[in-house]
Amino acid sequence: MATKTKKASGKAADAKAVKHADIRGKTPDELKDQLLGLKKEQFNLRFQRATQQLEKPARVREVRREIARVKTILGEKAAAK
Incomplete structure (x- = not known):
């Protein structure tokens, strides 16, 4: 039997890429x-x-x-220096 996998919706994946x-x-x-x-x-x-x-x-x-x-991107930029 083949298992079904859930795929991320196109809109959610695109929104994350833009973010x-x-x-x-x-x-x-x-x-x-x-960050502050x-x-x-x-x-x-x-x-x-x-x-x-909380609403x-x-x-x-x-x-x-x-x-x-x-924080991850700040760390990456700091390491790149």
């Missing part, structure tokens, strides 16, 4: 500013979750992954 390209095109200073903004948003989301006022629980995961993306 990566946007992040890679920024300077390290811009990335640090973006994401950290603040993450803090606010955690605070909203604690007070049970979009999925946003917590998205922000955490965006932080990881920015």
Whole structure:
């Protein structure tokens, strides 16, 4: 029996590629500013979750992954120097 595998939808894969390209095109200073903004948003989301006022629980995961993306690209740029 052949197993079926799920493929990423075209829109989601394209959105990630665009997001990566946007992040890679920024300077390290811009990335640090973006990282700071994401950290603040993450803090606010955690605070909203604690007070049970969080409207979009999925946003917590998205922000955490965006932080990881920015940190990864910052590390790659630092290693390239």
